Amino acid sequence: MVVPTYDEALNLAWIVERLRRAQPDFDVLVVDDDSPDGTGRIADELAAADPHVSVLHRTAKGGLGAAYLHGFAHALDAGYDVIGEMDADGSHQPEQLDRLYAALADADLVIGSRWVPGGSVVNWPRRRELLSRGGNLYVRLLLGVRVRDATAGFRLFRRTTLEKIDLATVRSTGYVFQTDLVARTLNAGLTVREVPIEFVERVRGDSKMSGAVATESLKRITEWGLRERSRRVRAALGSGRGRR
Numbered sequence: 618m619v620v621p622t623y624d625e626a627l628n629l630a631w632i633v634e635r636l637r638r639a640q641p642d643f644d645v646l647v648v649d650d651d652s653p654d655g656t657g658r659i660a661d662e663l664a665a666a667d668p669h670v671s672v673l674h675r676t677a678k679g680g681l682g683a684a685y686l687h688g689f690a691h692a693l694d695a696g697y698d699v700i701g702e703m704d705a706d707g708s709h710q711p712e713q714l715d716r717l718y719a720a721l722a723d724a725d726l727v728i729g730s731r732w733v734p735g736g737s738v739v740n741w742p743r744r745r746e747l748l749s750r751g752g753n754l755y756v757r758l759l760l761g762v763r764v765r766d767a768t769a770g771f772r773l774f775r776r777t778t779l780e781k782i783d784l785a786t787v788r789s790t791g792y793v794f795q796t797d798l799v800a801r802t803l804n805a806g807l808t809v810r811e812v813p814i815e816f817v818e819r820v821r822g823d824s825k826m827s828g829a830v831a832t833e834s835l836k837r838i839t840e841w842g843l844r845e846r847s848r849r850v851r852a853a854l855g856s857g858r859g860r861r
């Protein structure tokens with residue numbers, strides 16, 4: 618599992634311990650962006666005590682997407698067949714990974730979803746719930762992506778999925794990375810399955826969601842949607858001309 622961290626000193630040891638207990642066969646790769654609160658040092662201590670834990674130290678805060686790209690490159694190089702994503706703050710419960718893993722039997726990407734029947738959020742401020750539901754609706758309308766929770770960050774990918782979606786061309790640095798990867802997976806003709814999860818708002822530390830992160834998401838999704846629409850219009854005009 619790739620676990621990106623920025624200022625998660627209050628959460629990291631707790632979540633890694635839960636993850637290792639819930640899935641003793643899984644390895645954990647913490648990708649830390651030189652967190653000022655010393656998360657990187659805690660990650661080093663966890664790695665020193667457990668051969669299933671390793672750490673990638675990045676030199677500065679580069680965004681969630683950039684951290685995942687770095688982590689995925691390492692996991693692919695290391696030869697893993699299944700590569701996962703999970704937040705470090707306890708929002709994603711390692712105890713629910715069994716169900717995600719089982720669903721990967723007939724899928725190329727499994728998403729732990731808050732917005733399918735059976736999914737839920739606990740203690741999320743109303744504002745965040747609206748932002749997530751509204752963002753996902755926007756993604757469905759503009760990109761035609763038939764997924765209820767395209768912004769979720771609790772996932773399992775088959776290695777082959779990451780190999781097919783051309784990660785070298787991904788430019789999404791922030792949270793829009795999540796939507797980008799879902800759209801790429803579907804565009805590659807691969808299967809995405811959503812498994813209901815209970816998402817629990819963090820109790821320690823702060824979310825790194827910011828105005829800049831939200832703006833990047835809005836801008837990119839709008840650009841992709843408009844580009845796709847004009848591509849469809851051009852294709853329709855082209856085939857119309859061909860028929861005349």
Ligand SMILES: Nc1nc2c(ncn2[C@@H]2O[C@H](COP(=O)(O)OP(=O)(O)O[C@H]3O[C@H](CO)[C@@H](O)[C@H](O)[C@@H]3O)[C@@H](O)[C@H]2O)c(=O)[nH]1
Nearest residue numbers: 621622623648650680681684704705769770792824825826
């Ligand atoms: N390395 C690194 N990690 C980061 C960065 N920004 C955030 N993170 C880490 O990414 C995880 C998610 O960040 P949060 O700030 O806790 O996200 P949230 O608002 O609670 O969660 C929402 O957005 C996430 C991003 O896609 C989703 O994963 C999550 O499901 C939820 O919808 C945490 O482990 C956090 O430390 C960064 O720039 N660099």
